[in-house]
Amino acid sequence: MPTFNINMIFTIISLFVNYSVFSLLIVITVIYVTQYYYRYFTRPNPLPGPFPLPILGNAHQRIGFEHIDWLMSLYKKYGDMYEINLAGERVIILSRPDLIENMNVPSSKTKYPIRNLITEGTMEYMKYGASGSGISRNTDYKSWKYNRQFVSQAMMTPNFNDKIITRTIELWREMESYWNIIGENKELDLKKWMSRFTNEIIFEVSTGVKNNSVASYYSTLIPENYASLNKKEKEKIEETEKFIQSLEIFDKGLIYFFMFNKLIRRYVPFIRGQINNFLKNRDYLFDKIYNIIKERRVEIESTPLDQPLRYDMLTSYLTANTPRDINVTKHADIELLRPMTDGDVFDNIFDSLLGGGTMSNLICFVIYYLGTYPEVKQRLRQEIEMVLGKDLTKPITAKDLDELQYCDAVIKEVHRHHPISFSIPRVNLEKDEVGGINWPEKTSFQMHYGAIMKNKNYWTDPEKFDPDRFYKVEESDKYLLEKQHIKDSFTIWGGGIRICPGRKLAMIVLKCLVSLIYRKYDIEIADVNEPFKCRSGLLRVCKELIVKIKPRIY
Ligand code: HEM
Numbered sequence: 001m002p003t004f005n006i007n008m009i010f011t012i013i014s015l016f017v018n019y020s021v022f023s024l025l026i027v028i029t030v031i032y033v034t035q036y037y038y039r040y041f042t043r044p045n046p047l048p049g050p051f052p053l054p055i056l057g058n059a060h061q062r063i064g065f066e067h068i069d070w071l072m073s074l075y076k077k078y079g080d081m082y083e084i085n086l087a088g089e090r091v092i093i094l095s096r097p098d099l100i101e102n103m104n105v106p107s108s109k110t111k112y113p114i115r116n117l118i119t120e121g122t123m124e125y126m127k128y129g130a131s132g133s134g135i136s137r138n139t140d141y142k143s144w145k146y147n148r149q150f151v152s153q154a155m156m157t158p159n160f161n162d163k164i165i166t167r168t169i170e171l172w173r174e175m176e177s178y179w180n181i182i183g184e185n186k187e188l189d190l191k192k193w194m195s196r197f198t199n200e201i202i203f204e205v206s207t208g209v210k211n212n213s214v215a216s217y218y219s220t221l222i223p224e225n226y227a228s229l230n231k232k233e234k235e236k237i238e239e240t241e242k243f244i245q246s247l248e249i250f251d252k253g254l255i256y257f258f259m260f261n262k263l264i265r266r267y268v269p270f271i272r273g274q275i276n277n278f279l280k281n282r283d284y285l286f287d288k289i290y291n292i293i294k295e296r297r298v299e300i301e302s303t304p305l306d307q308p309l310r311y312d313m314l315t316s317y318l319t320a321n322t323p324r325d326i327n328v329t330k331h332a333d334i335e336l337l338r339p340m341t342d343g344d345v346f347d348n349i350f351d352s353l354l355g356g357g358t359m360s361n362l363i364c365f366v367i368y369y370l371g372t373y374p375e376v377k378q379r380l381r382q383e384i385e386m387v388l389g390k391d392l393t394k395p396i397t398a399k400d401l402d403e404l405q406y407c408d409a410v411i412k413e414v415h416r417h418h419p420i421s422f423s424i425p426r427v428n429l430e431k432d433e434v435g436g437i438n439w440p441e442k443t444s445f446q447m448h449y450g451a452i453m454k455n456k457n458y459w460t461d462p463e464k465f466d467p468d469r470f471y472k473v474e475e476s477d478k479y480l481l482e483k484q485h486i487k488d489s490f491t492i493w494g495g496g497i498r499i500c501p502g503r504k505l506a507m508i509v510l511k512c513l514v515s516l517i518y519r520k521y522d523i524e525i526a527d528v529n530e531p532f533k534c535r536s537g538l539l540r541v542c543k544e545l546i547v548k549i550k551p552r553i554y
Pocket residue numbers: 115135136137148151202351352353354355356358359360362420421424425492493494495496497498499500501502503505506
């Protein structure tokens with residue numbers, strides 16, 4: 001079957017010059033559709049999956065579903081290995097541990113060093129070049145490695161864990177003081193508080209600047225306080241709030257650029273409106289972050305050489321491989337010795353800010369589950385008391401956090417049951433065999449953990465919520481399947497060389513905050529009969545969590 005190029009289209013147009021535009025459109029459509037289905041029916045390694053439409057692929061079948069539920073319903077219909085087509089890209093969905101074992105190899109020799117190909121949608125939304133930059137969407141191994149070393153290094157700086165713990169405790173005390181003023185009988189949207197909390201921590205770690213997002217949010221809730229502020233203070237609060245909201249809007253927009261191709265994004269009326277709003281929001285957000293970078297660059301340049309620079313990720317990126325370099329570890333690889341481009345610095349900071357948002361969702365999920373499983377909350381409290389003692393003011397240490405093993409198990413079980421990262425992409429840069437089939441290089445796969453983490457062949461009674469399946473498993477015979485399979489069938493952070501570099505930081509903040517809250521307070525879900533308000537695009541996020549916070553009765 002020949003491919004139709006522009007000359008042939010002109011020839012066809014000249015043939016039909018006497019016909020109406022309408023007839024011409026019909027002919028072009030027939031040619032396009034025939035060619036589309038010719039390609040579809042002759043594709044290599046056809047797999048079961050929903051039947052696609054030209055231009056739309058399978059996007060129309062997803063309408064009315066959350067992404068996580070759509071993938072799950074297709075899994076139930078088509079099995080462990082099926083294919084979908086979104087924005088013109090064929091994606092193979094894998095829902096069994098043995099199908100994905102090659103994808104999480106923690107070695108530079110992995111055939112799967114990248115997550116996604118840079119699509120035309122990613123290029124538009126992220127304003128990327130062909131290989132991306134920074135870390136998470138980078139498709140060039142050397143450039144990814146170069147960027148990743150700085151994030152890994154930041155997490156390894158001396159006292160990093162202690163600093164995060166101290167900052168989490170400080171910010172918790174501040175947030176607690178606001179909650180106490182608001183009073184125990186008021187309903188709060190915990191999701192809003194948690195996004196500000198995690199954003200403030202991650203913003204400070206990444207940029208070295210305090211953005212006071214918790215205090216700003218509090219001010220917006222108390223009209224008398226807000227009214228007493230001067231114009232400049234109000235503007236600052238509004239700006240901080242706008243920034244947090246725009247990160248959430250950006251996140252929400254991602255799926256549109258993965259699902260719909262340019263034609264749909266540009267010309268389908270309802271979608272076009274949404275896309276324009278997402279792009280406007282993106283421009284605001286990117287400008288804000290670029291300005292932060294520019295300002296810090298000027299500060300560094302105007303700091304005399306004999307004065308030390310403070311340590312934060314942004315300063316580490318801006319000074320990398322320059323005479324002002326504050327990084328302790330230097331690489332021997334000559335190609336890793338260049339200063340960072342603005343694009344790299346931007347993407348690395350942006351990745352961290354998005355990671356902060358993810359943390360707030362997992363905290364909300366944990367709090368929701370603890371609110372609905374009182375016996376689990378009770379056991380968690382016993383552990384917190386055992387590890388931290390009865391003095392409610394005693395600061396938490398890194399050693400305490402290590403000992404909070406049941407807390408660890410609760411977080412894991414919440415994520416198994418209600419995952420944020422339910423489907424993690426991988427692309428092979430070399431041919432590989434998956435499921436007994438040979439796949440050419442640059443095939444897009446998704447490791448469908450949403451299904452893997454609920455598969456009865458790997459999990460005992462998988463629908464049951466029970467943190468014990470992660471707690472001292474080796475010491476009991478209750479969860480034999482888990483004993484054998486957890487390593488390959490569970491994840492929060494992904495795996496292999498692209499595993500989340502923020503996982504240690506996220507676990508510290510999560511465990512710290514859970515202990516600080518539950519040792520002193522009770523969180524009641526306002527309406528336990530209401531479904532948990534979440535949505536899912538590429539990740540599952542909490543939309544709202546209305547609670548009442550009450551001091552604990554001993
Ligand atoms: C509860 C919070 C978080 C969850 C559930 C989470 C989850 C994930 C997952 C599943 C991946 C993909 C890994 C893979 O492909 O195998 C990832 C990648 C990544 N995460 Fe996180 N993350 C969280 C917090 C953070 C934080 C706080 C940061 C910032 C410091 C961060 C920075 C990143 C980056 C930069 C990547 C890309 C890594 C690469 O491509 O090399 N994440 N995360």
